[in-house]
Amino acid sequence: MILYFTGTGNTEFIAKEIASRLDDDCLNLLTRIREKDYSAIRSDKPWVICVPVYVCEMPRFFAEFLRNVRLEGSREAYFIFSSGGYSGISGSLAKGIMRRKGITVKGYTDLSLPRNYPVSKLYKLLSDEDARARLAKAYGLLDGIASSIRNGDKLNHRYVFLFEKAITLPFNPVWCRLKFKADDFKVNGNCVGCGLCERVCPLVNITLADKKPVWGNNCTHCMACVSNCPMDAIEYGDVTSQKGKYHIKYHKEYLDGLRKM
Numbered sequence: 001m002i003l004y005f006t007g008t009g010n011t012e013f014i015a016k017e018i019a020s021r022l023d024d025d026c027l028n029l030l031t032r033i034r035e036k037d038y039s040a041i042r043s044d045k046p047w048v049i050c051v052p053v054y055v056c057e058m059p060r061f062f063a064e065f066l067r068n069v070r071l072e073g074s075r076e077a078y079f080i081f082s083s084g085g086y087s088g089i090s091g092s093l094a095k096g097i098m099r100r101k102g103i104t105v106k107g108y109t110d111l112s113l114p115r116n117y118p119v120s121k122l123y124k125l126l127s128d129e130d131a132r133a134r135l136a137k138a139y140g141l142l143d144g145i146a147s148s149i150r151n152g153d154k155l156n157h158r159y160v161f162l163f164e165k166a167i168t169l170p171f172n173p174v175w176c177r178l179k180f181k182a183d184d185f186k187v188n189g190n191c192v193g194c195g196l197c198e199r200v201c202p203l204v205n206i207t208l209a210d211k212k213p214v215w216g217n218n219c220t221h222c223m224a225c226v227s228n229c230p231m232d233a234i235e236y237g238d239v240t241s242q243k244g245k246y247h248i249k250y251h252k253e254y255l256d257g258l259r260k261m
């Protein structure tokens with residue numbers, strides 16, 4: 001069973017491609033995460049857990065979900081992290097969480113995908129050309145990853161140094177608390193009140209009032225609301241109008257072409 005969360009489509013792309021190579025089921029965890037539904041999920045094949053990287057770790061809400069959900073059946077798991085280039089300490093955290101559930105992480109790996117986070121002052125979003133180069137490189141690695149999982153082998157991953165843990169463990173919660181504010185989201189006149197932004201928020205942080213989204217205080221900056229709006233009606237301060245937005249759907253035709261090659 002392949003389990004995944006995605007904000008802007010990268011991780012869903014990876015999860016579905018791996019599921020088709022392994023001929024396994026694929027479950028989007030969004031609804032369960034939103035509803036804090038920790039009821040049992042069963043897999044007789046090893047779990048393959050696909051998740052983006054936020055601030056050098058697994059998203060905190062995802063780690064909480066994993067700690068609580070009942071995973072029945074296989075006692076082996078693989079993780080595939082979809083990052084913008086640095087997965088930090090995600091792998092070692094994943095191992096710790098799964099060990100406490102009695103599940104052995106047989107391997108994890110990090111795929112470098114287009115960055116989806118315009119709010120970060122550290123990075124620009126990639127040009128279409130660079131984003132497609134990353135997607136092609138990641139796509140080219142999927143057969144090997146699927147084959148290793150099928151054979152029960154380890155996956156190639158970066159070594160996580162002790163100093164990375166020493167920096168990230170205290171840094172991540174402080175950064176999330178200080179930076180993940182929802183005050184700057186705004187909606188423009190293109191909004192048609194479809195409610196998709198409300199439905200894609202993993203933290204149930206959006207409600208519709210008079211058919212327009214209103215943001216609460218519990219935000220993880222996943223960019224799902226901004227990037228999935230079909231009317232492109234949501235902006236974050238003046239950041240998204242200046243730096244742009246990212247969603248894998250912008251590259252759909254390119255990915256269709258890759259699949260046919």
Ligand SMILES: Cc1cc2nc3c(=O)[nH]c(=O)nc-3n(C[C@H](O)[C@H](O)[C@H](O)COP(=O)(O)O)c2cc1C
Pocket residue numbers: 005006007008009010011012052053054055056057082083084085086087088113114115116117220221222223
């Ligand atoms: C809040 C936030 C924090 C992020 N932090 C990191 C990070 O520390 N390292 C990194 O390589 N990418 C980081 N990224 C980029 C995403 O991990 C990457 O673009 C991922 O593929 C997005 O997956 P998705 O499209 O499935 O949501 C961050 C993205 C967001 C939204």
Ligand code: SF4
Pocket residue numbers: 187190191192193194195196197198211212213228229230231232233234
């Ligand atoms: S997804 Fe976009 S169009 Fe739909 S309600 Fe939200 S802001 Fe409005």
Ligand code: SF4
Pocket residue numbers: 182200201202203204205206215218219220221222223224225226
């Ligand atoms: S409100 Fe925050 S957590 Fe919810 S979808 Fe938007 S960016 Fe993600």
